Amino acid sequence: MKRSIHVTVNGIAxxxxxxxxxxxxxxxxxxxxxxxxxxxxxAGECGACTVIFNGDAVNACMVMAMEAEGAEIYTxxxxxxxxxxxxxxxSFLEHNxxxxxxxxxxxxxxxxxxxxxxxxxxxxEIIEAMxxxxxxxxxxxxxxxxxxxxxxxxxxx
Amino acid sequence: xxNNYRYIGKSVPRHDGFEKVxxxxxxxxxxxxxxxxxxxxxxxxxxxxxxxxIDTGKAEALPGVRxxxxxxxxxxxxxxxxxxxxxxxxxxxxxxxxxxxxxxxxDAETAARAADLIEVEYEPLPAVLDVKEAVxxxxxxxxxxxxxxxxxxxxxxxxxGTNIASQIKVCKGNVEEAFRRADVVIENTYExxxxxxxxxETHGTIVQWGIGDHIRIYSSSQSPFSIRDLFSVAFRLPKTxxxxxxxxVGGGFGGKSxxxxxxxxxxxxxxxxxxxxxxxxxREQECxxxxxxxxxxxxxxxxxxxxxRIIAEQxxxxxxxxxxxxxxxxxxxxxxxxxxxPYAIENVxxxxxxxxxxxxxxxxxxxxxxxxxxxxxxxxxxxxxxxLHMDPTEFRxxxxxxxxxxxxxxxxxxxxxxxxxLCLKQVAEAIGLNTPxxxxxxxxxxxxxxxxxxxxxxxxxxxxxxxxCATSALxxxxxxxxxxxxxxxxxxxxGTYTVMQQIVAERLGFPIEKIxxxxxxxxxxxxxxxxxxxxxxTVLCGNAVCEACDDLKEQLLEMGSVILRAAKHxxxxxxxxxxxxxxxxxxxxxxxxxxxxxxENGNAIGGPLIGRGKAIAQGLTNLDPETGQGKTALxxxxxxxxxxxxxxxxxxxxxxxxxxxxxDIGQVMxxxxxxGQVVGGALQGIGTTLSEAVYYDDRGRLITRNFTDYKxxxxxxxxxxxxxxSVETPQLDGPYGARGCGEHPLIAxxxxxxxxxxxxxxxxxxxxxxxxxxxxxxxHEHERE
Numbered sequence: 018m019k020r021s022i023h024v025t026v027n028g029i030a031x032x033x034x035x036x037x038x039x040x041x042x043x044x045x046x047x048x049x050x051x052x053x054x055x056x057x058x059x060a061g062e063c064g065a066c067t068v069i070f071n072g073d074a075v076n077a078c079m080v081m082a083m084e085a086e087g088a089e090i091y092t093x094x095x096x097x098x099x100x101x102x103x104x105x106x107x108s109f110l111e112h113n114x115x116x117x118x119x120x121x122x123x124x125x126x127x128x129x130x131x132x133x134x135x136x137x138x139x140x141x142e143i144i145e146a147m148x149x150x151x152x153x154x155x156x157x158x159x160x161x162x163x164x165x166x167x168x169x170x171x172x173x174x
Numbered sequence: 175x176x177n178n179y180r181y182i183g184k185s186v187p188r189h190d191g192f193e194k195v196x197x198x199x200x201x202x203x204x205x206x207x208x209x210x211x212x213x214x215x216x217x218x219x220x221x222x223x224x225x226x227x228i229d230t231g232k233a234e235a236l237p238g239v240r241x242x243x244x245x246x247x248x249x250x251x252x253x254x255x256x257x258x259x260x261x262x263x264x265x266x267x268x269x270x271x272x273x274x275x276x277x278x279x280x281d282a283e284t285a286a287r288a289a290d291l292i293e294v295e296y297e298p299l300p301a302v303l304d305v306k307e308a309v310x311x312x313x314x315x316x317x318x319x320x321x322x323x324x325x326x327x328x329x330x331x332x333x334x335g336t337n338i339a340s341q342i343k344v345c346k347g348n349v350e351e352a353f354r355r356a357d358v359v360i361e362n363t364y365e366x367x368x369x370x371x372x373x374x375e376t377h378g379t380i381v382q383w384g385i386g387d388h389i390r391i392y393s394s395s396q397s398p399f400s401i402r403d404l405f406s407v408a409f410r411l412p413k414t415x416x417x418x419x420x421x422x423v424g425g426g427f428g429g430k431s432x433x434x435x436x437x438x439x440x441x442x443x444x445x446x447x448x449x450x451x452x453x454x455x456x457r458e459q460e461c462x463x464x465x466x467x468x469x470x471x472x473x474x475x476x477x478x479x480x481x482x483r484i485i486a487e488q489x490x491x492x493x494x495x496x497x498x499x500x501x502x503x504x505x506x507x508x509x510x511x512x513x514x515x516p517y518a519i520e521n522v523x524x525x526x527x528x529x530x531x532x533x534x535x536x537x538x539x540x541x542x543x544x545x546x547x548x549x550x551x552x553x554x555x556x557x558x559x560x561x562l563h564m565d566p567t568e569f570r571x572x573x574x575x576x577x578x579x580x581x582x583x584x585x586x587x588x589x590x591x592x593x594x595x596l597c598l599k600q601v602a603e604a605i606g607l608n609t610p611x612x613x614x615x616x617x618x619x620x621x622x623x624x625x626x627x628x629x630x631x632x633x634x635x636x637x638x639x640x641x642x643c644a645t646s647a648l649x650x651x652x653x654x655x656x657x658x659x660x661x662x663x664x665x666x667x668x669g670t671y672t673v674m675q676q677i678v679a680e681r682l683g684f685p686i687e688k689i690x691x692x693x694x695x696x697x698x699x700x701x702x703x704x705x706x707x708x709x710x711x712t713v714l715c716g717n718a719v720c721e722a723c724d725d726l727k728e729q730l731l732e733m734g735s736v737i738l739r740a741a742k743h744x745x746x747x748x749x750x751x752x753x754x755x756x757x758x759x760x761x762x763x764x765x766x767x768x769x770x771x772x773x774e775n776g777n778a779i780g781g782p783l784i785g786r787g788k789a790i791a792q793g794l795t796n797l798d799p800e801t802g803q804g805k806t807a808l809x810x811x812x813x814x815x816x817x818x819x820x821x822x823x824x825x826x827x828x829x830x831x832x833x834x835x836x837x838d839i840g841q842v843m844x845x846x847x848x849x850g851q852v853v854g855g856a857l858q859g860i861g862t863t864l865s866e867a868v869y870y871d872d873r874g875r876l877i878t879r880n881f882t883d884y885k886x887x888x889x890x891x892x893x894x895x896x897x898x899x900s901v902e903t904p905q906l907d908g909p910y911g912a913r914g915c916g917e918h919p920l921i922a923x924x925x926x927x928x929x930x931x932x933x934x935x936x937x938x939x940x941x942x943x944x945x946x947x948x949x950x951x952x953x954h955e956h957e958r959e
Contacts, residue, residue: 055201055203154850
């Protein structure tokens with residue numbers, strides 16, 4: 018059964034039709050065709066589908082599409098504005114913080130959700146916020162460095 | 175090494191950054207085609223069972239279902255080295271998760287529901303779940319018809335009537351006699367489980383089997399041309415009928431080499447009348463149905479003299495290939511060639527058996543046989559040093575291959591081969607291997623139960639590739655004098671394309687930002703490449719790109735000579751111009767030559783400029799079937815790791831405090847990319863050491879089907895400090911002296927951590943993973959001993 022749903026994604030209000038048992042990632046990728054959000058596991062274990070849902074980082078594969086009724090959602094497509102990369106995106110480029118790129122949108126959205134709430138997180142706070150985001154390529158150090166550079170606080174070793 | 179390179183060796187940013195950080199880089203899952211259907215698969219709940227009947231009636235009747243296929247349509251066998259795997263299981267299933275039927279439907283949900291409705295009747299067979307049992311006479315057979323399978327003759331050696339898919343031997347000298355002479359002989363068995371690749375993107379595929387057998391494939395693959403080749407062989411179709419496209423790929427680590435779901439999805443499209451069909455495996459399907467890395471049981475016997483010389487080594491390797499060995503037989507071969515590590519040993523006997531079991535089948539995985547055998551080899555070196563009461567580093571240095579010595583397959587090591595000894599010395603010094611802990615520190619260890627220790631290990635790898643392995647490159651000039659480079663290999667994250675851009679920029683003295691490299695491979699448009707595996711891209715593709723640059727340069731010089739009216743050798747290229755050396759003001763921008771040059775009166779010469787380049791492995795031989803002697807190495811990259819760990823003896827948890835890795839890669843092409851490969855590869859190695867293992871229940875049903883049960887490293891598991899060092903012994907036939915380095919960081923990580931763990935606790939570890947529970951239990955057992 019398809020039902021209609023009203024949702025604001027990246028500042029744009031959508032009226033979409035979506036299957037009752039679909040997840041948010043299906044709504045975003047299949048109905049709204051915002052394919053920047055990636056699916057790595059479909060079970061909330063890898064963080065590749067992280068989006069910002071009413072201010073919180075969530076795994077879009079673990080949220081039912083219908084729960085998004087009236088919600089305000091931000092995806093990776095919201096990061097660059099007017100053709101200009103965001104600070105986080107630039108920092109990821111500068112720090113070589115990606116290889117295959119599949120986890121990258123989720124990484125950036127996790128970091129963005131953290132920075133929105135806490136503009137100067139410590140290294141430990143960054144790790145805590147991002148430990149649910151898996152990367153199989155980089156060994157994480159460049160991702161951490163990219164986020165730390167924006168957080169503007171380098172503590173620790 | 176001092177040089178004046180402008181681009182080589184520099185941390186040039188990756189070319190694909192913008193698309194990756196914005197989420198606009200298209201992966202297979204992001205593609206849609208008109209009329210596209212979605213696939214669902216029905217998989218086996220048994221490890222080994224006869225298929226008695228399949229009823230697809232209910233699935234076919236479900237509204238929205240467009241096609242159902244079973245082993246009746248999918249009996250064709252596939253295989254890159256050993257043709258043993260049918261597209262869909264036919265008479266029996268050989269592993270839990272094997273595909274027995276598949277459907278195509280209007281959406282993914284309907285496809286999954288239809289797959290559930292397929293009813294299969296099985297009769298369970300005795301399952302072969304232990305590789306040691308599988309080689310015993312009388313073991314149930316996984317493949318009764320092994321003797322009839324097509325394979326590369328003279329390279330692989332199946333033993334009909336057994337579970338041995340291939341047996342490779344490497345023999346040198348006289349081991350029996352040497353063991354009698356040895357002062358110390360040690361013998362140990364090392365076991366490691368199968369592990370998963372877990373690229374974040376699963377093996378997605380879209381196939382359209384169109385009218386007239388014209389087939390278009392989009393695949394998340396390392397091997398577009400191998401897919402075309404194997405697909406054409408399997409279905410007896412001309413290569414021109416098959417177009418393989420590879421967009422961005424979300425990691426592969428070897429698991430996306432060869433051919434995978436493309437033929438199955440192709441059958442569905444054909445059965446659905448030519449509508450394109452998309453299959454994106456779920457994470458559970460990726461674990462259960464797609465291949466993994468083979469497990470290994472290694473039995474190694476080593477003999478040394480009192481003064482610390484290894485004079486004999488005998489190794490038996492039993493590879494748990496799982497249900498199919500289509501790729502695995504070559505891993506068994508690679509493991510045999512590297513079977514004693516980078517050591518000069520006169521008397522050697524390596525017996526490497528790739529063995530069928532009813533586990534998930536194995537395939538290429540970063541390092542291809544080397545991470546597996548190096549666990550045993552480098553553990554054995556530390557154990558022998560202990561038996562000899564020698565310092566392990568000194569012991570290794572005494573036995574490492576040096577210019578003038580020969581490998582176990584008889585290959586002569588020269589001044590240009592590379593130096594494991596220098597890598598070892600570098601890491602040992604950087605980590606302070608011989609600096610003992612102070613009495614205060616040791617007292618602290620005792621008090622807290624958290625013991626620290628250090629260790630080192632060496633590694634080597636050469637590409638395990640066919641002797642004829644080849645590649646090509648095209649370098650075309652655009653109208654404005656910028657360049658576009660096309661290669662047939664895939665950059666699935668490792669950064670190869672950026673290195674290729676650097677080569678062009680360096681070779682032609684050209685601004686790197688004006689060199690575009692196509693990120694999408696299309697086998698109808700891209701130049702040929704065998705497949706992107708074995709850390710071979712920098713060397714082979716790099717050489718092809720050098721040749722393409724030189725070819726383009728020749729054309730520019732020739733045109734410059736005519737237009738500027740000077741001898742060709744008087745013409746030079748620089749600043750995006752051709753000019754006369756003596757009178758540099760006599761110049762022409764390259765853009766004026768790009769599509770041909772037009773004189774003032776309208777006459778035109780030349781034409782669009784295309785540089786062509788190719789490269790093929792040179793001087794490689796097949797191994798002698800009896801002795802395993804021969805030259806299989808395109809190049810040897812040597813290296814070493816050292817670690818300092820802390821183990822909590824109350825919990826069994828291991829913390830990597832400091833890791834130092836060094837590789838002799840000939841010439842560092844891009845410092846940042848090298849670090850990315852080493853840090854990422856090392857962490858993958860740490861995962862396979864500390865937590866990763868494929869587990870089955872006692873009936874061979876897969877337990878580890880997700881990231882919760884199969885734990886890969888997270889942000890929390892990163893070593894506290896990682897140092898990446900390098901040695902640069904130029905590879906004379908590599909581009910700018912470079913060697914490959916993509917796989918090497920993973921090799922011997924298991925051993926170096928286990929060696930440090932032994933040093934910290936006094937307990938020896940022979941099995942992986944070194945997960946907290948297993949370490950804890952072993953430490954208690956050790957206390958009682």
